[in-house]
Amino acid sequence: xxxxxxxxxxxxxxxxxxxxxxxxxxxxxxxxxxxxxxxxxxxxxxxxxxxxxxxxxxxxxxxxxxxxxxxxxxxxxxxxxxxxxxxxxxxxxxxxxxxxxxxxxxxxxxxxxxxxxxxxxxxxxxxxxxxxxxxxxxxxxxxxxxxxxxxxxxxxxxxxxxxxxxxxxxxxxxxxxxxxxxxxxxxxxxxxxxxxxxxxxxxxxxxxxxxxxxxxxxxxxxxxxxxxxxxxxxxxxxxxxxxxxxxxxxxxxxxxxxxxxxxxx
Numbered sequence: 001x002x003x004x005x006x007x008x009x010x011x012x013x014x015x016x017x018x019x020x021x022x023x024x025x026x027x028x029x030x031x032x033x034x035x036x037x038x039x040x041x042x043x044x045x046x047x048x049x050x051x052x053x054x055x056x057x058x059x060x061x062x063x064x065x066x067x068x069x070x071x072x073x074x075x076x077x078x079x080x081x082x083x084x085x086x087x088x089x090x091x092x093x094x095x096x097x098x099x100x101x102x103x104x105x106x107x108x109x110x111x112x113x114x115x116x117x118x119x120x121x122x123x124x125x126x127x128x129x130x131x132x133x134x135x136x137x138x139x140x141x142x143x144x145x146x147x148x149x150x151x152x153x154x155x156x157x158x159x160x161x162x163x164x165x166x167x168x169x170x171x172x173x174x175x176x177x178x179x180x181x182x183x184x185x186x187x188x189x190x191x192x193x194x195x196x197x198x199x200x201x202x203x204x205x206x207x208x209x210x211x212x213x214x215x216x217x218x219x220x221x222x223x224x225x226x227x228x229x230x231x232x233x234x235x236x237x238x239x240x241x242x243x244x245x246x247x248x249x250x251x252x253x254x255x256x257x258x259x260x261x262x263x264x265x
Contacts, residue, residue, distance in 0.1 A: 002027065002094070002095075003092075003093075003094050004025060004027055004028070004092075004093055004094065004095065005090050005091065005092050005093075006023040006024050006025040006028075006090070006091050006093070007023070007024045007088065007089075007090060007091075008021060008022070008023055008024075008085055008086065008087055008088065008089045008090070008091055009022040009023065009024055009065075009067055009087060010022045010087055011082070011083070011085050011086060011087065013083075014150050015147040015148060015149070015150065016147050017073055017074035017075070017147075018071070018072075018073055018074075018118075018147055018148065019071070019072050019073075019074065019079075019082070019083055020059070020069055020070070020071055021069060021070050021072070021082065021085070021091075022062075022067050022068070022069040023067060023068055023069070023070075023091050023093075024065075024066055024067050025066065025067070025068055026066045028058070028061070028068045028095060028096060029061055029062075029063050029066050029067070029068060031096055032058055032061060032068065032095070032096040032100070033096075033100035033101065033102060033103075033129075034058075034100050034101050034103065034122065034125045034126035034129050035057075035098065035099065035100035035101045035122055035125075035126065035219065035255065035256050036057075036058055036095065036096035036097060036098045036099075036100040037055045037056055037057045037058060037095065037096070037097050037098050037122075037255065038055070038056055038058060038068075038070070038093045038094065038095030038096065038097065039053040039054070039055050039056075039093060039094045039095060039097055039224065039227040040053055040054050040055075040056055040070075040078075040082070040091065040092070040093040041053050041091075041092040041093065042054050042077070042078035042079070042081045042082060043081060044081075050077050050078050050081075052223075052224065052225050053093070053094065053224070053227065054078040054079070055097070055221065055224050055227065055251070056070040056071075056072055056121075057070065057071075057121045057122035057125075057196075057219070057255075058070065058095075058096065058122065058125055059071045059121045059122065059124055059125055060124060060125055060128065061125065061128075070121070071118060071120075071121040072118070073118050094227060097227050097228070097251060098250075098251060098252070098254060098255045098256075099252075099253070099254065099255075099256060100256070101126060101194070101217075101256060103126070103129050103130055103133055103135070104133070106135070106192065108190075108191070108192045109135050109136055110135070110136045110138075110188075110190055110191040110192065111127075111130055111135055111136065111137050111138070111191060111192050111193075111194065112138050112140065112188045112191040112192070112193045112194070113126065113127055113137060113138070113139045113140065113194055113195070114140045114141075114177060114180075114181075114193065114194070114195035114196075114197070114201075114205070115139070115140070115141045115142070115177070115195070115196050115197055116141075116142045116143075116177055116195075116196070116197025116198055116201040117142070117143060117144070117148075117197060117198060119195070119196035119197035119198070119201075119219065120141050120148065120151060120196070121196070122196055122219055123139070123194070123195075123196050123219075124151075124154060126194065127139055127155075127158060127160065128158060131158050131159075131160060137158070137160045137161070138160065138161045138162065138163075138188070138191070139155055139160055139161070139162040139163075140162065140163050140164075140165075140177050140180050141155075141162065141163075141164050141165070141172075141177060142164075142165040142166070142167075142176055142177025142178070142197070142201070143164070143165070143166045143167070143171055144166065144167045144168065145166055145167070145168050145170050145171065146166060146170040146171035148171070149171055152164060152171075152172075163177075163180055165177045165179060165180070176201075176204075177197075177201070178201060178204045178205060178208065181205065181208045181209075182208065185208060185212050185214070186212075188214075189212070189214065192217075193209070193214060193215065193216035193217070194216070194217045194218070194219075194256075195216060195217070195218050195219070195259065196218065196219035199264060202218055202259060202262070202264070203264055205218075205259065206259060206260065206262070206264075209259070209260065210260065215258070215260060216258075216259040216260065217256050217257070217258060217259060218256070218257060218258075218259040218262070219254075219255050219256055220236060220250050220254055220255050220256075220257060220262075221250065221255060222234035222235075222236065222250045222251075224250070224251050226251070227251045228251060228252060229249045229251055229252025229253070232247075232249060234249050234250040234251050235247040235248065235249055235250075236248060236249075236250060236254075236257075236262065237262070237263040237265060238257065238261045238262060238263060239261045239262075239263060245263055
C-alpha cells in the first residue's frame with residue numbers, strides 16, 4: 001500500500017446518482033487483485049471536511065491503458081465532492097488496501113457471484129479475472145430498479161451466464177436476487193460462492209446456505225479511519241468456536257470474510 005496521486009481520465013454519470021470514475025495509475029494496475037480497495041481523499045487542498053478518506057472497491061482494471069475504475073453512488077459529502085471532479089483533475093488516494101482473492105490458487109472451476117446494488121462493483125473485477133483464467137462464472141445481480149441498466153452490457157461482453165432481478169420489475173426479473181437461491185440452490189452446490197451487497201441480503205443468504213450446508217465468502221464495508229487496521233474503527237463480530245466470538249477489522253483482516261462466521265447483532 002502507498003499514497004498515490006493519479007490523473008482522472010473520466011468521471012461519468014451512468015445512472016441516477018451512479019458514477020463511474022476512471023483513474024490513471026500504473027501502480028494500482030501492477031499491484032491489485034480482485035477484492036482490494038482504495039481509500040480516497042474527498043476534499044481539496046487543505047480542506048479537512050470530510051476528514052476521513054472514503055473506501056471504494058476497485059471495480060475494473062484496464063492494463064493496456066494503465067487505468068483502474070471505481071463505481072460510486074452519490075449519497076453524502078464525500079461522493080458529492082467526487083462527482084464534481086473532471087477529467088484531468090488529480091485524485092489523492094491510498095491503495096491497494098485489504099486482502100483480495102488470489103484467483104490463481106482456486107482449484108474450483110465453478111463460481112457463483114451474487115451482487116446486490118452497488119455490491120456489484122468489486123464482483124465485476126473478480127468475474128473478469130476468473131473469465132481470463134477460463135473459469136465458469138454465473139453472475140446473479142439484484143437492484144431496486146433499472147439504475148444499473150448499463151451494467152448488463154459488461155456481463156454480456158464477458159460472455160458469462162447471468163441473471164438480473166429488480167424489485168420493481170424494470171430490469172430483468174421482478175423480485176430479489178435471493179429468489180434465485182430459493183429456486184435453484186441445488187444447481188450451485190458445487191460452485192464457490194462469493195457475494196457482495198447489503199446486510200439484509202447477507203442475512204437471507206446465511207439462512208439459505210445454512211440449510212443447504214453451502215459455504216460462501218462475502219465482501220463487507222464499514223466506516224473507516226486509517227484503512228490499515230490501527231484505529232480499530234471498522235471492527236465486526238465473528239464466531240470463534242462454538243460459544244465464543246471475536247472482533248476483526250474490515251480494512252486489514254477483510255474486506256472478504258466467511259459469510260457463515262459473521263454475527264449480525
